[in-house]
Amino acid sequence: MxxxxxxxxxxxxxxxxxxxxxxxxxxxxxxxxxxxxxxxxxxxxxxxxxxxxxxxxxxxxxxxxxxxxxxxxxxxxxxxxxxxxxxxxxxxxxxxxxxxxxLTKKKTRISDFTTNFKNVGPILKKSVLYRAGDTDYNLDKKLTYLDPEQLFISDIDGNKLLRLSPVDENLIEYEIVPNTDKIIFRTLRDSNRDKKFDEKDDKVWYLIDLSTASKAIEILNQEKRKEIENLYFKQWLVKNDKQ
Structure with a gap:
């Protein structure tokens, strides 16, 4: 002590x-x-x-x-x-x-980190989650707030540092599914490939299950999003004489 x-x-x-x-x-x-x-x-x-x-x-x-x-x-x-x-x-x-x-010997911007999780699965119970970025995405030879952050994870000894979200998307938020090792997170995707992250870009939801050692999957992929957008078009933008 x-x-x-x-x-x-x-x-x-x-x-x-x-x-x-x-x-x-x-x-x-x-x-x-x-x-x-x-x-x-x-x-x-x-x-x-x-x-x-x-x-x-x-x-x-x-x-x-x-x-x-x-x-x-x-x-x-x-x-x-x-x-x-x-x-x-x-x-x-x-x-x-x-x-x-x-934690790392690579140049990295770390905005925040969280550990000591409650009501989670056995993997997250012994993990640390980070909001961090280590990639000069806009190629200006600097690592600044203009470059995207991702969701990272390591064990409680600082080993096995791993990126969970796509390197070319900016992390917005994440939530842990209670009593599991699953994480739902949202990113901002550089949809127009202009090396910026702004209101013109798509917001994308993902689910990752750490217990299966699989990559994050989109909750709403491009096909599903297009289906939803078309439904909106038909219901709200097309004139309906019965209404």
């Missing part, structure tokens, strides 16, 4: 720092370690909260970063808060063994 108290104290002190609005991009790639260290000295690495997983033996520490001094001579000042993720990684800490593990 002493180690947990120390972690909480450290997190409290770190989260008291005022968060800045922007993150800089390093323009000079040919830096030595001393120059890299001088840049990193300008940043506060925040472990913003402690999330216990079902017991006191496993802990998640979300990592965010803030710039303390407003940049350095190596950085570009044109990369603002729209590029700043809620979390850029998570640490999984085993209190009993003292081992730590990063």
């Amino acid at each position: 002493k180690s947990i108290s120390i972690i909480i104290l450290m997190l409290t002190l770190l989260s008291c720092n005022k968060r800045q609005d922007r993150i800089q991009i390093i323009e000079d790639k040919n830096l030595n370690q001393k120059q890299i260290d001088s840049i990193l000295d300008e940043y506060h690495f925040e472990y913003s909260r402690v999330v216990f997983i079902d017991s006191l033996e496993k802990v998640i520490l979300p990592i965010s970063t803030q710039n303390a001094s407003g940049g350095s001579r190596y950085t570009s000042k044109s990369y603002y808060a729209d590029s700043y993720p809620n979390y850029w990684n998570l640490i999984f800490y085993d209190v009993k063994t003292g081992k730590t593990k990063l």
Whole structure:
């Protein structure tokens, strides 16, 4: 318990720092370690909260970063808060063994994560779900809020990270079917392939059953949606003399 108290104290002190609005991009790639260290000295690495997983033996520490001094001579000042993720990684800490593990070594924007699920199946009971994105979908060489988020899952040790929703669709919401390992989620599909996600695109519902290790299936596929749209056309848009 002493180690947990120390972690909480450290997190409290770190989260008291005022968060800045922007993150800089390093323009000079040919830096030595001393120059890299001088840049990193300008940043506060925040472990913003402690999330216990079902017991006191496993802990998640979300990592965010803030710039303390407003940049350095190596950085570009044109990369603002729209590029700043809620979390850029998570640490999984085993209190009993003292081992730590990063969720991923791939550049990733993590908006949120959820664990300690109640009234779910055995797989989700031992899982973590994430809203995250790791793909520069619009090819602007940045990873920002303009790129889509997907639904990800891992086990409670941070292993077996897996994408559940399509990489080229933006996650809107998800719900767990009670007492099962099934998830219903909705995405925004880039229907017109313009590399943007807006009101012109289709909203698509999916169901995935984790217990069958199968891919997500569309609840309403293109054929079914067309059938529904045609029914609407006949009932509401075509003049009916009997009405």
